[in-house]
Amino acid sequence: MSHRLGDVVTTALRVLDDHGLADLTMRRLAAELDVRPSALYHHVASKQALLAAVADEILARGARDLPTGDWRTRHHAAATALRDALLAYRDGAEVVAAVQALGPAERDPRLQVHEALTGLPDDVRRVGATTTVIFVLGHAQDEQLATGAASAGATDGRARLDAASFDAGLRLIEDGLAARVALQG
């Protein structure tokens, strides 16, 4: 049975969600598709390119329209949608962060946050978008790696990161943005 790129990415996403990033190897993926590892290179140029496609798929499936309202409402919605998208798949935040840091990044999460901040001065929008995306990716990564480590047995005494601490950090950034607006605008 012959496959398309879509099958490869879909199967990769399933392996990721079921077994984690460490187990998402080209050989494992090939076995899952009932194919020899070398066959994968007919669909994808490298493992890095595969991960980029997987990250893109995670973001695409989690994409939400921005609500109407003031910038604060829209910013909160954009950031929360991004977090939800990352948490929807095991190790999703790590995959997206890794791809984002390197590659051409087909789908840039910063764009939607930047979009949410329309109305604010341009430089404030830029810092806001950058800072928010770094926060969302970092927080989601910590959440996912902590649950991974917890299921592996290590209950260390560090403060648990959860939806509440995410919201608190987000509000902190929004307060900072509001202060900038008050100063400049």
Added chain:
Amino acid sequence: MSHRLGDVVTTALRVLDDHGLADLTMRRLAAELDVRPSALYHHVASKQALLAAVADEILARGARDLPTGDWRTRHHAAATALRDALLAYRDGAEVVAAVQALGPAERDPRLQVHEALTGLPDDVRRVGATTTVIFVLGHAQDEQLATGAASAGATDGRARLDAASFDAGLRLIEDGLAARVALQG
């Protein structure tokens, strides 16, 4: 010639700084120490434990005393010191972030930021420390991976992260903290 744990960590840090995290393998490190790979396991329980020791060493070498002054001055100094420590070694941010996310984390960077925020209400201190450390680690990682990718040839059009964007993000967080203080205290 026989080695101690200190030699192993020091050599690992040198390999990291000279060749990057991808080239810091147990076999490479063993070769550098003129020893067979299996010998490393006499000094270190696993590669993960080695990386934890390396991360610790990076943070220890970059440790700075906090200045006196108001919380804003101290917060800025703590965050900047952490950034400098991470940027002092190639892939330093990635190593520290990886270790921080998993292991017991001997040296927790959050503590010094938390310390810098003395005087603020406890819950504000907690959110501030968490958000700041996520930001510093994420920003430094993006900076280092971007320079790595740039030296590898890819000049993509994304906004460059540098000391200025770091400062801007930091001030945003500090403005948010100030707003909280004004509200609560």
Added chain:
DNA sequence: ACCTGAACACCGTTCAAGT
């Protein structure tokens, strides 16, 4: 205490050859 030798169970990737 510190190390070697040898192995185990893996990786990503390439490439000629098949259909």
Added chain:
DNA sequence: ACCTGAACACCGTTCAAGT
């Protein structure tokens, strides 16, 4: 167009045995 077979150059880790 899509895949196999076979190889290349690697990984981290274990463990009996040596000094």
